[in-house]
Amino acid sequence: MKKAKVGIIGFGTVGTGVASCLIENSSIIKARTGMDLILHKIADLDIERPRGIVLDKNILTTDLNLVLEESDIIVELIGGTTTAKKIILKALQMGKPVVTANKALLAKHGNEIFAAAEKMGTDIYYEASVAGGIPVIKSLREGLAANKIEKIYGILNGTCNYILTQMAQNSQSFEDALKKAQELGYAEAEPSLDIDGFDTAHKIVILASLAYGNWINPNNVYTEGIRNISLSDIKYAKDLGYTIKLFGIAKRMNDDIQVRVHPVMIPNGTIMASINEANNGIFIEGKPIGGTLFYGKGAGMAATSSAVIADIIDIARNLKHSSSRRIPCFTNDKHYGILLPMEEIDSRYYLRINVTDEPGVISKISTILGKEKISISSLIQWETSETSKPVPIVIVTHSTYEKNIMKALKKIQTLSIVHDKINLIRIEDLQ
Numbered sequence: 408m409k410k411a412k413v414g415i416i417g418f419g420t421v422g423t424g425v426a427s428c429l430i431e432n433s434s435i436i437k438a439r440t441g442m443d444l445i446l447h448k449i450a451d452l453d454i455e456r457p458r459g460i461v462l463d464k465n466i467l468t469t470d471l472n473l474v475l476e477e478s479d480i481i482v483e484l485i486g487g488t489t490t491a492k493k494i495i496l497k498a499l500q501m502g503k504p505v506v507t508a509n510k511a512l513l514a515k516h517g518n519e520i521f522a523a524a525e526k527m528g529t530d531i532y533y534e535a536s537v538a539g540g541i542p543v544i545k546s547l548r549e550g551l552a553a554n555k556i557e558k559i560y561g562i563l564n565g566t567c568n569y570i571l572t573q574m575a576q577n578s579q580s581f582e583d584a585l586k587k588a589q590e591l592g593y594a595e596a597e598p599s600l601d602i603d604g605f606d607t608a609h610k611i612v613i614l615a616s617l618a619y620g621n622w623i624n625p626n627n628v629y630t631e632g633i634r635n636i637s638l639s640d641i642k643y644a645k646d647l648g649y650t651i652k653l654f655g656i657a658k659r660m661n662d663d664i665q666v667r668v669h670p671v672m673i674p675n676g677t678i679m680a681s682i683n684e685a686n687n688g689i690f691i692e693g694k695p696i697g698g699t700l701f702y703g704k705g706a707g708m709a710a711t712s713s714a715v716i717a718d719i720i721d722i723a724r725n726l727k728h729s730s731s732r733r734i735p736c737f738t739n740d741k742h743y744g745i746l747l748p749m750e751e752i753d754s755r756y757y758l759r760i761n762v763t764d765e766p767g768v769i770s771k772i773s774t775i776l777g778k779e780k781i782s783i784s785s786l787i788q789w790e791t792s793e794t795s796k797p798v799p800i801v802i803v804t805h806s807t808y809e810k811n812i813m814k815a816l817k818k819i820q821t822l823s824i825v826h827d828k829i830n831l832i833r834i835e836d837l838q
């Protein structure tokens with residue numbers, strides 16, 4: 408039986424999960440690949456810390472180069488965009504196939520990394536970089552390869568989904584829900600990557616780049632997180648028949664595409680609205696397939712290591728049959744015009760505006776909206792006994808261009824009757 412030596416760089420959450428599963432499921436993996444996959448080396452800065460797994464002492468090393476030199480398959484699991492990039496490029500230059508879960512690195516330097524793999528005629532696999540346990544990258548590269556992709560959207564960050572679920576179901580404030588997410592290990596002590604939408608942006612960039620055949624720069628993707636979502640937004644959304652989620656969205660719009668990340672209000676009763684806690688959900692629509700939906704765990708040791716090992720298995724099969732690059736890691740076949748700027752998208756909008764409770768307020772606001780050709784679909788102002796305090800009014804608009812709503816908001820924000828920053832949430836009707 409052919410053998411392949413697996414070298415893991417990074418013995419943290421995912422690295423530990425991968426090592427454990429490679430050992431525990433070794434006979435299943437051997438049967439499915441027809442290869443003996445040997446856990447050869449694991450490198451980490453700290454090889455003394457207990458990781459809850461018993462290993463031969465010779466496996467652990469602090470020498471990254473040793474792993475690169477001695478292993479047949481290199482698994483990068485340290486994260487970050489500097490050392491990880493160097494390791495991956497070096498491995499590829501040595502002609503060694505690589506597995507990575509590093510979405511931040513791929514979103515930023517995917518172009519360069521994939522070009523290096525192509526040049527060296529070797530493979531890079533990255534299933535775990537998007538939605539952990541959901542095989543969405545494999546689906547785009549293989550199962551949906553016949554399709555012209557029309558849209559991809561969904562919940563790509565479990566931390567944000569957990570926070571929004573706690574707010575909606577247990578009336579927790581954003582701050583309390585974030586604290587709970589941190590206590591449970593769903594959110595980092597410095598949570599910005601997740602809650603400000605960057606992690607979702609990395610993932611939608613990877614999916615959109617694969618779907619539309621051109622590497623998209625994350626700096627050109629509008630990215631807004633969930634910090635501004637308040638409990639009152641959640642309650643108003645419920646009254647209006649919607650649920651608030653953080654979405655990554657990539658869509659065709661005529662010949663062009665839009666890629667964006669922001670909170671959305673989606674209709675209650677849709678499957679997406681019922682995806683709660685730390686779960687992920689991704690909808691892909693293509694021609695000829697129509698719509699297809701993926702659901703599952705997006706992160707965590709178990710889901711992520713399952714995806715990493717699936718990639719190791721793919722590589723082992725390629726090695727066995729000397730067929731590397733049978734499924735290219737990325738194909739440059741750009742089939743759209745431009746990545747549209749955010750001003751060009753159209754949407755319905757929810758606006759929550761805190762105003763002085765006095766006659767004529769609604770007419771002032773609706774006049775400005777009217778001038779920008781924005782029509783109101785519904786309006787809520789609950790009665791209040793505290794006449795001295797600003798009161799919220801909520802407006803839902805019909806579909807309009809982002810540039811029109813932004814122009815109107817700029818003017819409304821300067822009215823003396825308007826207090827606080829106006830909160831805007833885009834509405835996706837998911838049709």
Ligand SMILES: NC(=O)c1ccc[n+]([C@@H]2O[C@H](COP(=O)([O-])OP(=O)(O)OC[C@H]3O[C@@H](n4cnc5c(N)ncnc54)[C@H](OP(=O)(O)O)[C@@H]3O)[C@@H](O)[C@H]2O)c1
Nearest residue numbers: 417418419420421451452484485486490508509706707711
């Ligand atoms: N955790 C998840 O659920 C998940 C899901 C999807 C994708 N991912 C991705 O998977 C990758 C790994 O994530 P993780 O959660 O396993 O991270 P982690 O727990 O922080 O593990 C990373 C490990 O690599 C070590 N390391 C850092 N720099 C190193 C270097 N220069 N040389 C050797 N070792 C080094 C770290 O050591 P120190 O602790 O001493 O720094 C740590 O033990 C990241 O790219 C992440 O985005 C993770």
